[in-house]
Structures are given as C-alpha cells and as structure tokens.
Amino acid sequence: MTAEQVLNSKICTFQSLMKSDDYEFVEFAACTDFQFGGESVLAAAYFVNGEFLRFGINVRATADMVQSLMKSLMNKYGAPSTMPSEDELNAVDTLPNRVAFIGFDKDTVFLGFESDENYSQTVVLIYTSPKYELLLISNQERVLESDI
Numbered sequence: 001m002t003a004e005q006v007l008n009s010k011i012c013t014f015q016s017l018m019k020s021d022d023y024e025f026v027e028f029a030a031c032t033d034f035q036f037g038g039e040s041v042l043a044a045a046y047f048v049n050g051e052f053l054r055f056g057i058n059v060r061a062t063a064d065m066v067q068s069l070m071k072s073l074m075n076k077y078g079a080p081s082t083m084p085s086e087d088e089l090n091a092v093d094t095l096p097n098r099v100a101f102i103g104f105d106k107d108t109v110f111l112g113f114e115s116d117e118n119y120s121q122t123v124v125l126i127y128t129s130p131k132y133e134l135l136l137i138s139n140q141e142r143v144l145e146s147d148i
Contacts, residue, residue: 001051001052002050002051002052003017003027003029003045003047003050003052005052006029006045006047006052007029007045011034012031012032012033012034012035012043013031013032013033014029014030014031014045015029015030015031016029017029017047018030020046023136023139023140024143025048025049025135025139025143026046026047026048026136027046027047027050028044028045028046028047029044029045029047030042030043030044030045031043031044034057036057036059036125037059037060037065039060041057041058041059041060042057042058043055043056043057043058044056046132048131048132048135048136048139049135049139051131051135053128053129053131053132053135054126054127054128054129054132055126055127055128056124056125056126056127057124057125057126058122058123058124059123059124059125060123061121061122061123065123066111066123069111069123069125070102070111073102073104073109073111074104076104077104077105077109078104078105080102080103080104081103081104081105081106081107082101082102082103082107083102083103084100084101084102088100089113091115092113092114092115092121093115093121095115095119096115096116096117096118096119097115097116097117098114098115099112099113099114099115100112100113101113101126106130107128107130108127108128108129108130109125109126109127109128110124110125110126110128111123111124111125111126112124112125112126
C-alpha cells in the first residue's frame, strides 16, 4: 500500500506525513482517534521508501488491558516467537528508558513495553512487515557507503 492509500483509508484522522528523526528514508503519519479497546488512542503508520510497512498503536496501559491483550494475541497467533528475559521485563518497571518486546507470528506482531526518563510506561502494539527491518538496514548501508 502507498502512503496515499493509507492516509485515505479513513481508519483514523491521519496528520500529514512527517520525516522520521532517526532515518531520512522513513516517513510516518499519526492520528489520535484510532479506535482500539473501545477508546480513541494514538496510532501511527510507517513508510519506508513510500511503502507502508508498519502500524503502531499506543495501548492504554492498565494491567487488565495488558493481560487481556496478551491472552488475545496468544489465542490468535500462538506462543510468542520472541520473548524478553524476565530481567528485561522487570527493567521496564523499575528503570528509566527501557524497552522490552514480545514477538508473535514470526515477529510480525509485537507487544512492546517502554519506560521513559520519568519511569512513565507505554504499551504499544506493532504490526510490521518482515521487510521493514531489512529495508532499514539496506537504506542505512546505502547512506553510509559514501562515508566509508
């Protein structure tokens, strides 16, 4: 799907495309009215070289919601394909600026846990194409070629 098709899909009220701060070849469009779990939440579509490859949803981080989401993901996709260590998961609860991701469906679906510098926690649900990481690496290598 192209950026235009996603932005015109009406799944939420997307803002204009913006360039990623981290990668010049990644663009994203965010919205604050994506419906998930009966609420309007922040979501974003990510594009690499104009191709739609990732969709992220900020989930209301209540213990009940996370438990329900984890159970639903396991019912739909089976056991996690990637699981962080217990230390990594605990670090999100006890330390600032930590992340831990549980992967499902051959790591095309992630449930992510993040803490910021103020120990505030965010839970994200990410649907991603396997091509996303491959294209990031490929594009980054291309950018670095002229610097080496």
